[in-house]
Amino acid sequence: MSTAAAPDRRSRRRQQTIDEILDVSVALMETEGVAALSLSAVARRLGMQPPSLYQYFPSKLAIYDALFQRGAEQIRDAQREARDGAEPADQLSAAMNAFSRWCMANQVLTQLLFWRPIPGFEPSPEAFAPAVEGLADLKAFLQQEVDSGQLDPRATSDDGIALFTAMTAGVLSQQMANEPQATFENGRFMKLMPVVLEMFYQRYQPTRGKEK
Numbered sequence: 001m002s003t004a005a006a007p008d009r010r011s012r013r014r015q016q017t018i019d020e021i022l023d024v025s026v027a028l029m030e031t032e033g034v035a036a037l038s039l040s041a042v043a044r045r046l047g048m049q050p051p052s053l054y055q056y057f058p059s060k061l062a063i064y065d066a067l068f069q070r071g072a073e074q075i076r077d078a079q080r081e082a083r084d085g086a087e088p089a090d091q092l093s094a095a096m097n098a099f100s101r102w103c104m105a106n107q108v109l110t111q112l113l114f115w116r117p118i119p120g121f122e123p124s125p126e127a128f129a130p131a132v133e134g135l136a137d138l139k140a141f142l143q144q145e146v147d148s149g150q151l152d153p154r155a156t157s158d159d160g161i162a163l164f165t166a167m168t169a170g171v172l173s174q175q176m177a178n179e180p181q182a183t184f185e186n187g188r189f190m191k192l193m194p195v196v197l198e199m200f201y202q203r204y205q206p207t208r209g210k211e212k
Contacts, residue, residue: 021056022063022067026108026109034112034118035117037064075113076137078102082098092145096197104172104182135165152207155204174189
């Protein structure tokens with residue numbers, strides 16, 4: 001038992017160190033900017049030598065990749081939790097609000113996820129997978145709205161998904177660019193999210209499917 005326990009303790013300690021590295025990286029990015037992250041600065045903040053950091057992340061891009069995955073997982077999970085706790089008619093609004101709240105509370109990761117501030121950085125397939133799952137969740141919910149007669153089938157098309165994400169991300173980007181210190185509750189642009197949802201439902205109301 002002791003032989004098996006030792007590797008498990010080492011694994012937990014390694015994961016703890018990885019989490020600490022990522023937390024420190026976010027803190028530095030909040031003060032210095034997303035693209036200004038420095039491995040040496042991360043090492044200094046943690047009290048370790050830079051070569052020791054390479055045992056956990058071989059490059060700065062590897063840290064960005066892990067942060068991208070962390071953010072994508074958190075957004076996906078926040079929306080799922082919000083949708084599961086809402087009445088059927090309010091699920092899309094609840095998920096959209098959860099997305100907006102998370103983004104306003106985690107603006108550094110939001111920039112990394114949606115603004116592409118790092119030249120040459122592309123998330124790995126593993127890091128990008130939660131974002132793909134989030135889009136699949138959105139499409140599945142919109143399909144439920146189609147099946148219940150609330151939306152035209154075109155709402156689940158590639159154009160429909162693109163329009164929905166562009167509208168919501170556009171409002172969010174305006175909020176972060178113009179009032180980054182505001183909260184979800186009092187942000188001037190955040191207040192437009194219900195209007196965005198209404199516009200989407202109007203654009204894809206079922207009767208439009210009869211138009212030529």
